[in-house]
Amino acid sequence: MKRLLIDGRLVETPASFDSLNPATGDVVGQSADATIADAETAVAAARRAFDTTTWSTDRDLRVRCLDQLHRALTEHKEELRELTIAEVGAPRMLTHGPQLDQPIEIARYYADLLQDYPLTADLADIEFRGQTHRRWVEKEAAGVVAAITAYNFPNQLALAKLVPALAAGCTVVLKGAPDTPLTTLALGELIAEHTDIPAGVVNVLSSTDVQVGEVLTTHPDVDMVTFTGSTAVGRRIMAAAAPTVKKVFLELGGKSAMVVLDDADFDTAAMFAAFTICSHSGQGCALTSRLLVPREHHDAIVAKVAAALERIPYGDPSAPTTYMGPLISERQREKVDGMVRRAVASGATLVTGGKKVDPGFFYTPTLLTGVDSADEIAQEEVFGPVLVVIPFDGDDDAVRIANDSIFGLSGGVYSADEDRAVAVARRIRSGTFGINGGNYFGPDAPFGGFKQSGIGREMGVAGLEEFLEGKTFAAVKA
Incomplete structure (x- = not known):
């Protein structure tokens, strides 16, 4: 003991x-x-x-x-x-x-x-x-x-x-x-x-x-x-x-947004979004769990993210090649699954995932589309490997959606134009932010959030x- x-x-x-x-x-x-x-x-x-x-x-x-x-x-x-x-x-x-x-x-x-x-x-x-x-x-x-x-x-x-x-x-x-x-x-x-x-x-x-x-x-x-x-x-x-x-x-808590601008490398952004939400099975307050994409590129990006999620290696966490392990408990898995089921019942589309895997408390990498910014799944912290995709119309709309949350912990933005990306990031109220996959984490980097x-x-x-x-x-x- x-x-x-x-x-x-x-x-x-x-x-x-x-x-x-x-x-x-x-x-x-x-x-x-x-x-x-x-x-x-x-x-x-x-x-x-x-x-x-x-x-x-x-x-x-x-x-x-x-x-x-x-x-x-x-x-x-x-x-x-x-x-x-x-x-x-x-x-x-x-x-x-x-x-x-x-x-x-x-x-x-x-x-x-x-x-x-x-x-x-x-x-x-x-x-x-x-x-x-x-x-x-x-x-x-x-x-x-x-x-x-x-x-x-x-x-x-x-x-x-x-x-x-x-x-x-x-x-x-x-x-x-x-x-x-x-x-x-x-x-x-x-x-x-x-x-x-x-x-x-x-x-x-x-x-x-x-x-x-x-x-x-x-x-x-x-x-x-x-x-x-x-x-x-x-x-x-x-x-x-x-x-x-x-x-x-x-x-x-956090409900951080990753914004993919229309000039971004969609392949890189999609891969990063998929691997981020599956990091420690989504059990991270600063993980970007909302993916905001240009409306005209929505379907293409969704297809790339879904393909990436389906390739995530999950299973025995002691294995050196495993990227995603289990959720912490059956209680947490039930919470995650319940939120996904309610989202689908409210009109969201389950693109991939949404399944329990036994033994243990595994939950497959999950992607939802057809989600409104006001929906529970877009507003509440899931703390599981669940990513929601929300379309936007222009940079101003992306910023509006990203800020449409009681939370302000983290976020990310992808663009071929770093100045444009930084300009968008500065308008989003959050305590930390990654530009084109930038990693801020370190003992010397202050970490914390805005709002709630x-x-x-x-x-x-x-x-x-x-x-x-x-x-x-x-x-x-x-």
Whole structure:
């Protein structure tokens, strides 16, 4: 059984719960099932560590510990890889990118950034009542952070919250998703066994009890909540944090559009659209799940995308040639299938896909046409390998449709004219954008959304500053 990390100790619990391999439905392992009392103990430990140790003020200690964490993650990379494949259903090839190898470098990035990051900035002197006043701003840790992650990219999400929070000097209670607890708890074990991070600075929980999450978002000793998940849950977290006016970071849903302009290379755009929506079986908030195409080229592009989707290799995620693995659970597969069925019942055309494949929780790459921008399937996040095609009439109409969403997380545009593509991208309200397949992802690139896709930015310098507070000082010069 994977154990919790609370106040420097790896803790077993009387109750545990199974984690399933989504490719087979078999049990991968068991996780400790934290209680409300465990969550309260973890918060108390984090509060004590922040208030009574030198963690928040000792930059050298934090750099050393982040170096140790990066080394431990690197040395145990292959164990983490096999666990991620088995528990998350992530294809092996994806673990060599955003599922594992790239997230590990988040620790390296922030260890390096912290060494030279300016925590003090001078302001100009001012004259007031006949005296000269020296002024400056210092940045200090926000305090105790509750970090709550989603199931789809557990290594990335945990490290993108935990590492910059630690770099800033915060203490953390990290709660993994109940669908992928083993991967997050493995991180806690590495911290406990291979770093000098003081007891209480990092606490790692897994739980099937939703009230554990409620403790973290409402507890008066928690200063900040960072959450990745659905917009619906994000709204509830904002409301829960309001009575104590906690600082809140939210990375929420997306319904991102890929715009193919009339001068684009349709073969390249179609292939990219197909492979993007099948990345991790569509279980990515920033994936482009709406494909906007010129009306006069609609049928030709649809045929190219359908052909590409039908060639996507899916199946056993441990196989090196598999591109698409399973959905995380039968519950998620039922949700995806239900949305596809409702779309077809409402008049959409199922071009390809729309089938469950057993054993495991597989769903075939799916393409829908005849979809209106106002339809559920074009407005709501599916979180599955489902792409909808919507025609447009000119660049202005494409921008209008792309912005016709409560979300604004990501997007893409294809055009032979890069200046035209960038001009369209700048008019679409989203936090990240790819031009002709451009990839922005990296530890140094801020990630987050507009509108109901979230608040704040993760990674990069902005990701560190989310966990800092500014304090302005003034002193009368002698």
